[in-house]
Amino acid sequence: MIIDIIGDIHGYADKLTGLLEQLGYVHNGQYFMPPDGHRALFIGDLIDRGSQQLATLEMVFAMLDADVADAVMGNHEYNALAFATLDPGHNNSHPQRYLRSHNDVHTRQHEAFLAEIPFGSETHQYWLKRFYELPLWLETEYACFVHACWDVDSMAVLKPLLTATHCLTTHALEITAQKHTLPFEALERVLKGVETALPEGLVMVDKDGTERSQVRVRWWLDELNTRPIHQIARAPSSGLAQIPKDAMAENIDFALKTHKPVFVGHYWLTGNPEPLSIQVICTDYSAAVDSGYLTCYQLNTSASLPLNAANFVQYQHD
Structure with missing residues (x-):
């Protein structure tokens, strides 16, 4: 089939x-x-x-x-x-x-x-x-x-x-x-994906004009908690430009089981x-x-x- x-x-x-x-x-x-x-x-x-x-x-x-x-x-x-x-x-x-x-x-x-x-x-x-x-x-x-x-x-x-x-x-x-x-939060994960918090005080504006304090991440990658947010974020380049290059992802509780x-x-x-x-x-x-x-x-x-x-x-x- x-x-x-x-x-x-x-x-x-x-x-x-x-x-x-x-x-x-x-x-x-x-x-x-x-x-x-x-x-x-x-x-x-x-x-x-x-x-x-x-x-x-x-x-x-x-x-x-x-x-x-x-x-x-x-x-x-x-x-x-x-x-x-x-x-x-x-x-x-x-x-x-x-x-x-x-x-x-x-x-x-x-x-x-x-x-x-x-x-x-x-x-x-x-x-x-x-x-x-x-x-x-x-x-x-x-x-x-x-x-x-x-x-x-x-x-x-x-x-x-x-x-x-x-x-x-x-x-x-x-x-x-x-x-x-x-x-x-469980429903959000299943229908919208995994997110991580942006550095304190930072917000991003998404394609619909909404300010967000978290960014969606590419959960299918390995070692999510050991990479800079830039490497794992699923966001437009305009959004990524607002994130410091050395900002690290933290406390992402996810594993593909x-x-x-x-x-x-x-x-x-x-x-x-x-x-x-x-x-x-x-x-x-x-x-x-x-x-x-x-x-x-x-x-x-x-x-x-x-x-x-x-x-x-x-x-x-x-």
Whole structure:
């Protein structure tokens, strides 16, 4: 079996159509049928940013319903649920308070989705229910699949809150959305990655204009706690320029505790696709911008290792 692992789509249905057709999938009037011996797997972040939100969701979920594909939840699907869910701890607040605040940054991140699927509409409620069907991670005998980071310690914290198939419930959403708690930090690890604190007093401004006192790190590298932040940070060059070259990473509590290959999205990579390490593949090559490409890694389940750059397929939309 070949698993076609497809990176973050972000509402670009035309790019998804192009990639599926390039991979040999054929639309039968209801969904895209894979070639013999193939199955698709979507690595999360189906929504936000692009102008074809509804079309993207309809394409992906038609394949899920036909049992020719699998998918895991991305942080954008999680954020959509939290953005639409009232915080039960503030039922009497005015204005109403949601699990994810409706500030300018969060609203701007979500505006493409809500432009097509109006907040509170029947269509909105339908797709929120469908998002709950997406597991936070999948593990098979041959590989591990998660949106941002395969952290078994964080998963152990989350498992008691989830369904048997590692899906959120409304209660789990409420619990994991409470900042400065262990479930919140565990959810952040799985869907957003590993971070380390910047030197005291230093902040970075991310691509959405948010000031951050922590920086995301490339957790797939070895010896994270013995390297300068510059060597392990996953941040734009403009952000790295604000960090002293001699600032060291400290207290990063992470180890990759599996011998299987791990597949993620999330990281907005550029350039020619290649494995991040001997064990980790990212299929997010910035499809949500004109200079990026929707990307797939074709995994042979009978020989999942070694990972090979030749297994990548990109849809060259330009």
